[in-house]
Amino acid sequence: MAIAWALRPRRWALWLLLLVSCARAFYIPGYSIKSYRDEEPIPLLVNKIFSDHTQLQYAYFDLPFVCPPSGEKHGGSPFGSGQSVSLNLGEVLRGDRIMTSDFELLMGKDVQCQALCTQEVGRQDVKRARQLIKQGYVAEWIADNLPGATSFVTVDRSRKYYATGFKLGYQDFSPADGKPRYFINNHFTIVIRWRKAPGKAGDDGGKAVVGFEVYPKSIAASEHESKGCPKNPHDDHLGLELNLPFDMAKLREKYPSSSYIPEEDDDLDDGATLKIPYTYSVFFQEENNVEWSNRWDLYFSNQEEGSMTHWLAILNSLTISGVLGVTVLVIWSRTVQGDIKGRGDGAMEDGKLKRSSRTKLPNKEGLLDQSAADVERDGDLSSDDEAGEDMTGWKLLHGDVFRVPAYSGLLAPLVGSGMQLLFMAAGLLLLSCLGVLNPSFRGGFVSVGMGLFVFAGLFSGYFSGRLYKTFGGVNWRKNTIITALFFPGLTFCLVFILNLFVWAQASSTAIPFGTLVGLLALWLLIQVPLVYVGSWFGFVRATAWEHPTKTNSIPRQIPPQPWYLRDTYGAVLTGLVPFAVLFIELLFVFKNLWQDKSGYYYVFGFLSVVCTILIVTVSEVTIIATYSQLCAENYHWWWHSFLTGGSSAFWVFAYCIWYHFFKLHVTGFVSSLFFFSYSFLACAVYGLLTGTVGFLTAYAFVRRMYRYVDLKKPYPPTYLPFLALEPLLTSTVRSKWTDVD
Numbered sequence: 001m002a003i004a005w006a007l008r009p010r011r012w013a014l015w016l017l018l019l020v021s022c023a024r025a026f027y028i029p030g031y032s033i034k035s036y037r038d039e040e041p042i043p044l045l046v047n048k049i050f051s052d053h054t055q056l057q058y059a060y061f062d063l064p065f066v067c068p069p070s071g072e073k074h075g076g077s078p079f080g081s082g083q084s085v086s087l088n089l090g091e092v093l094r095g096d097r098i099m100t101s102d103f104e105l106l107m108g109k110d111v112q113c114q115a116l117c118t119q120e121v122g123r124q125d126v127k128r129a130r131q132l133i134k135q136g137y138v139a140e141w142i143a144d145n146l147p148g149a150t151s152f153v154t155v156d157r158s159r160k161y162y163a164t165g166f167k168l169g170y171q172d173f174s175p176a177d178g179k180p181r182y183f184i185n186n187h188f189t190i191v192i193r194w195r196k197a198p199g200k201a202g203d204d205g206g207k208a209v210v211g212f213e214v215y216p217k218s219i220a221a222s223e224h225e226s227k228g229c230p231k232n233p234h235d236d237h238l239g240l241e242l243n244l245p246f247d248m249a250k251l252r253e254k255y256p257s258s259s260y261i262p263e264e265d266d267d268l269d270d271g272a273t274l275k276i277p278y279t280y281s282v283f284f285q286e287e288n289n290v291e292w293s294n295r296w297d298l299y300f301s302n303q304e305e306g307s308m309t310h311w312l313a314i315l316n317s318l319t320i321s322g323v324l325g326v327t328v329l330v331i332w333s334r335t336v337q338g339d340i341k342g343r344g345d346g347a348m349e350d351g352k353l354k355r356s357s358r359t360k361l362p363n364k365e366g367l368l369d370q371s372a373a374d375v376e377r378d379g380d381l382s383s384d385d386e387a388g389e390d391m392t393g394w395k396l397l398h399g400d401v402f403r404v405p406a407y408s409g410l411l412a413p414l415v416g417s418g419m420q421l422l423f424m425a426a427g428l429l430l431l432s433c434l435g436v437l438n439p440s441f442r443g444g445f446v447s448v449g450m451g452l453f454v455f456a457g458l459f460s461g462y463f464s465g466r467l468y469k470t471f472g473g474v475n476w477r478k479n480t481i482i483t484a485l486f487f488p489g490l491t492f493c494l495v496f497i498l499n500l501f502v503w504a505q506a507s508s509t510a511i512p513f514g515t516l517v518g519l520l521a522l523w524l525l526i527q528v529p530l531v532y533v534g535s536w537f538g539f540v541r542a543t544a545w546e547h548p549t550k551t552n553s554i555p556r557q558i559p560p561q562p563w564y565l566r567d568t569y570g571a572v573l574t575g576l577v578p579f580a581v582l583f584i585e586l587l588f589v590f591k592n593l594w595q596d597k598s599g600y601y602y603v604f605g606f607l608s609v610v611c612t613i614l615i616v617t618v619s620e621v622t623i624i625a626t627y628s629q630l631c632a633e634n635y636h637w638w639w640h641s642f643l644t645g646g647s648s649a650f651w652v653f654a655y656c657i658w659y660h661f662f663k664l665h666v667t668g669f670v671s672s673l674f675f676f677s678y679s680f681l682a683c684a685v686y687g688l689l690t691g692t693v694g695f696l697t698a699y700a701f702v703r704r705m706y707r708y709v710d711l712k713k714p715y716p717p718t719y720l721p722f723l724a725l726e727p728l729l730t731s732t733v734r735s736k737w738t739d740v741d
Contacts, residue, residue: 035197035206041075059097067117090443115228138165185216193287313584394630399552405638416464418692432604461534575647622694645694649687
């Protein structure tokens with residue numbers, strides 16, 4: 001026995017070493033360095049083209065005017081050019097279409113000029129190229145997992161930064177007639193920046209890529225020599241204009257009776273073609289000022305310049321959130337002290353309120369007589385004929401505050417779906433702040449988010465099932481089906497319908513049919529069973545949430561409500577406060593999503609802080625709104641708290657509309673439809689998430705508040721500010737009720 005105990009620490013040591021060895025084998029994207037030896041091939045992959053002026057993207061090799069893949073193998077690769085690279089779910093959904101190319105890059109070997117191909121295009125292809133250049137499309141290539149970039153320097157030339165992609169061409173104007181002319185970039189100067197690889201690989205001669213730059217240029221076909229390359233590609237040359245004049249002789253032969261003189265953009269086919277020679281140069285430059293771990297920093301220079309604005313956003317959020325608390329504390333310091341000293345006007349025994357006198361209850365027709373008021377009061381508050389003191393405000397609702405709300409069968413699934421989204425959002429922010437989700441993990445944010453959403457079906461089913469049980473529901477399987485199919489089903493239908501429009505444009509933004517089938521299988525075969533398991537635990541195994549007071553059989557009559565406490569007006573107005581917390585950070589999120597689609601949002605630390613303050617603000621606003629409603633003797637707080645929490649989504653969508661018309665300048669019906677559809681979906685997700693936060697906060701607050709409805713017991717300090725609002729709100733409601741009568 002003693003020997004066994006002596007060997008146990010060694011066993012634990014062996015297990016620890018095994019875990020360490022496994023940890024070394026674990027790959028976190030962005031932290032595994034790829035080193036290259038001299039003349040070792042560096043694969044260059046082509047991806048897609050995109051524009052800031054439209055939401056439609058296209059695969060690079062789908063363009064009719066670029067060099068098609070030859071299918072040849074380069075650098076010992078087992079795959080020929082044109083081979084599709086396996087993509088994760090996030091890459092497919094963001095429109096990536098990555099393929100191998102015919103470019104040959106050998107580490108450390110400069111190439112002055114290398115002919116790629118000469119592409120012969122017709123009139124329709126020329127027209128297509130002109131249209132894409134006019135819309136500002138840029139191409140994205142990838143080398144060593146770095147996107148090819150166009151480099152820029154600041155005005156004072158003190159800093160350098162990258163913009164992902166390079167332009168397909170450029171637009172100029174004719175000096176003679178002022179008409180626009182379009183030139184295509186057909187020569188590419190590729191600059192690979194490298195440094196000695198860290199660690200043992202660097203000692204063995206390995207080099208790490210720390211920069212990938214592409215400098216496009218337009219060179220006329222007449223400037224090229226017989227071998228396909230211009231004499232000196234880096235000198236000034238005439239540009240290759242996308243201009244294909246009509247052959248009038250052929251048109252006269254084809255249309256002998258026509259005297260029409262065609263324009264450049266006409267669709268007449270006269271068989272004319274334009275030859276576009278493509279060439280490239282490769283240069284390697286040593287760069288010791290950039291560490292491999294910091295090689296993405298140049299892509300984020302513009303975002304770092306806005307760090308002051310991020311801090312202002314956080315300061316704005318803290319100010320708004322703090323004002324809510326300070327305002328309540330100021331009211332409490334002036335009024336609540338006297339309210340506490342005068343307490344003792346009632347007590348609870350077994351969920352029934354004792355009263356010492358009977359008071360009249362007004363209704364919409366007028367004041368009831370004394371005996372009728374006594375009967376209604378006794379029926380509402382207690383079956384006993386005991387005496388008690390006069391009660392006002394939220395204390396009168398102790399027998400109705402937990403009455404099951406209308407459409408509770410819909411509220412429970414919505415809250416469950418909100419918890420699912422809340423878990424997904426928290427997981428994404430946490431992994432992003434830890435650096436697991438970084439730009440080198442292309443498409444990782446969407447892929448991991450989809451995985452977290454599917455796994456969070458357990459939470460969705462649990463909270464939905466338990467809340468459904470609390471509402472007194474019995475058919476939990478029906479509730480499970482609604483929870484599992486309602487929100488994901490509506491989302492899938494919207495995406496599918498929108499995808500039909502994008503498919504018609506032959507855009508890579510369209511989700512492939514196979515991916516749609518995979519998403520459908522992921523939803524029905526994995527998420528739905530997880531929701532079922534969670535719902536079974538929430539309804540069958542877990543107990544319903546207990547309420548501190550009993551519900552009367554006869555509901556109370558609700559007095560007329562002030563306009564600011566009505567569901568529509570109140571919810572819309574209260575949504576302004578959370579929106580004010582969020583709107584500054586929305587500038588950066590929208591710019592990244594809709595304008596700089598090649599950029600990478602990388603300030604998740606700021607975003608996490610703003611989101612945390614947002615959740616606190618939503619909780620504060622919902623508690624204050626719920627307490628105001630209860631003081632107005634309105635016990636329909638269930639849906640009101642949910643709408644109050646999610647009402648800021650209305651203002652976010654209004655901001656999307658403003659952003660579309662004044663910032664984006666997007667052209668085309670499909671692009672606008674794409675923008676508004678996905679904006680609506682994002683706002684629905686945001687509203688569902690914040691609405692769930694508001695509902696759960698209000699539910700916890702109301703349950704805890706009515707635990708202390710026995711006024712002889714001291715209130716916790718956290719509830720004193722809300723008690724301060726009661727005399728003000730109650731007097732307002734009573735005065736309005738008297739005016740109505």
